[in-house]
Amino acid sequence: MIGIVGGTFDPVHFGHLRPALEITQALALDELRFIPSATPPHRWQPEASSQQRLEMVQLAIQDAPQFVLDDREYHREGASYTVDTLQSIRDEVDETTPLCMLLGMDAFKSFTQWHQWQKILTLCHIVISSRPNYDDSPIESWMQSHHCDDSALLSQSPAGKLYFCDVTQLDISATNIRKNLKKGGSSRYLTTKSVTDYIQKNTLYKA
Numbered sequence: 001m002i003g004i005v006g007g008t009f010d011p012v013h014f015g016h017l018r019p020a021l022e023i024t025q026a027l028a029l030d031e032l033r034f035i036p037s038a039t040p041p042h043r044w045q046p047e048a049s050s051q052q053r054l055e056m057v058q059l060a061i062q063d064a065p066q067f068v069l070d071d072r073e074y075h076r077e078g079a080s081y082t083v084d085t086l087q088s089i090r091d092e093v094d095e096t097t098p099l100c101m102l103l104g105m106d107a108f109k110s111f112t113q114w115h116q117w118q119k120i121l122t123l124c125h126i127v128i129s130s131r132p133n134y135d136d137s138p139i140e141s142w143m144q145s146h147h148c149d150d151s152a153l154l155s156q157s158p159a160g161k162l163y164f165c166d167v168t169q170l171d172i173s174a175t176n177i178r179k180n181l182k183k184g185g186s187s188r189y190l191t192t193k194s195v196t197d198y199i200q201k202n203t204l205y206k207a
Helices: 014-027 050-061 082-092 105-109 117-123 151-156 174-182 193-201
Strands: 002-007 031-036 067-069 099-104 125-130 162-166
Touching: 002 014, 002 082, 014 031, 014 099, 014 125, 014 151, 014 162, 031 050, 050 067, 050 193, 082 099, 082 117, 099 105, 105 125, 151 162
Parallel strands: 002 031, 002 099, 031 067, 099 125, 125 162
Antiparallel strands: none
């Protein structure tokens, strides 16, 4: 199975990395692709450039053999719609290969507002990271036919299932990291040392 996790990664931090690792292990993913968004269509534009965010992700995941940097959105013009990215991946892999897109709970709550969200479910499974023993994910009517409780079912079909996976939730946000750096603070222990060093070397997120 191939996992996919997208985001601006401005900057990438442990709040991205730790849940990604736990889900990779829990689902026995063969690889997990980190796909930095080049031009997010529905949110503010990143402060770091696309190239800088690619380089930070590469530094952050360099010691994790199952983590892979996928720069396809960097090379594509226009808004980075998830459905287009997933379609391009599906076109490259065998049509029977299971694809699992990882989402945080906040992102999943707005999923039905995404561009062509129904088509996304035909291209991949969706794995939602949730807190252990805490149900903040009520099952809505449209989810009934997609929801599954057994992770083994994800490997038996290429797409179409929703699976909630318990992970360690770290209260870290890229927004707060940037705010702290603008005040002269440090990103140490919030992200990898390699990313912290990169931020300092390139004087990113200064006031």
